[in-house]
Amino acid sequence: MKFDVLVDVRLRGGIADPAGATIERALPALGYDGVAGVTVGKTVRFTIEAADEAEASSRSEDLCASFLTNPVIEDATVTVVPTGAPTDGSTGADS
């Protein structure tokens, strides 16, 4: 079976995030007051072949821990869904 995997990589608390800080500082000048806690991370998407969702998850978590993130400075959330299924809770149907 094929699964779609989405890895959301974030800097851990206390790790310098110059992109997030710069965006946050720019917002008031654009008229967006009251916006705080801006952080910039990255998203990695791929598909993976696995017998079932549990195997797809465990292999993706492995890949994430050993390569996609550096655990000294980053955290990540891994989302696995069967290919073709919606990832955002919507029906996936376009009107």
Place this chain on the structure above:
Amino acid sequence: MATSVGVVVFPGTNCEMDAVAAVERLGGDGRLLWHGDEDLAGVDAVIVPGGFAHGDYLRPGAIARFSPMMGAIARFAADGGPVVGICNGFQVLTEAGLLPGALQKNQGLKFLCQPSVLRVESSDSSLTRRATVGSELSVPINHFEGNYTCDAEMLARLRDEDRIVLRYVDNPNGSVDDIAGVCNEGRNVVGLMPHPERACDELLGSADGAVLVGSLLDAA
């Protein structure tokens, strides 16, 4: 026969010729090693130089770690062979697990390209054996992700085991405990963000890096 120093070249490395020139100026034999090869061709020491290995994609050093040459370097280091990672090379060695910690983005949000003053904290490493503890060296830095970090437990170990070999006198990038360079438990693998190979001749503004590159030749 001159001491041979292998300088590893990844796609995106850009400081290899500076490293070779510094080694040769100090009487060594600098040789380029391609990252895709699987052996060190019998060199006596290894430099992982600066640049942007594999474009720094994903994270600096993250992809370089998987190059065949890195397996050979890990074996060489495990046998006590001297290995120095400079700038991007330091990032590669932390990603490869040959050195602890990680390099995060500079605290001041700027890419830094300037002289820096380093204080020698330990002369017991393959990069500092010719240097005097407490002496200060003017060596340039050139990085955006040079802010050294590690967890509190590792920091305590590095201090207790005298593995912080170089500190910044005026911390330019936010590195924890002013760390500019650290070594492994065996003291044969050293990583630092400043570029000693660019400070081996007075014409370049400082020859203070020669004591570090010379130490590596002695360690080989």
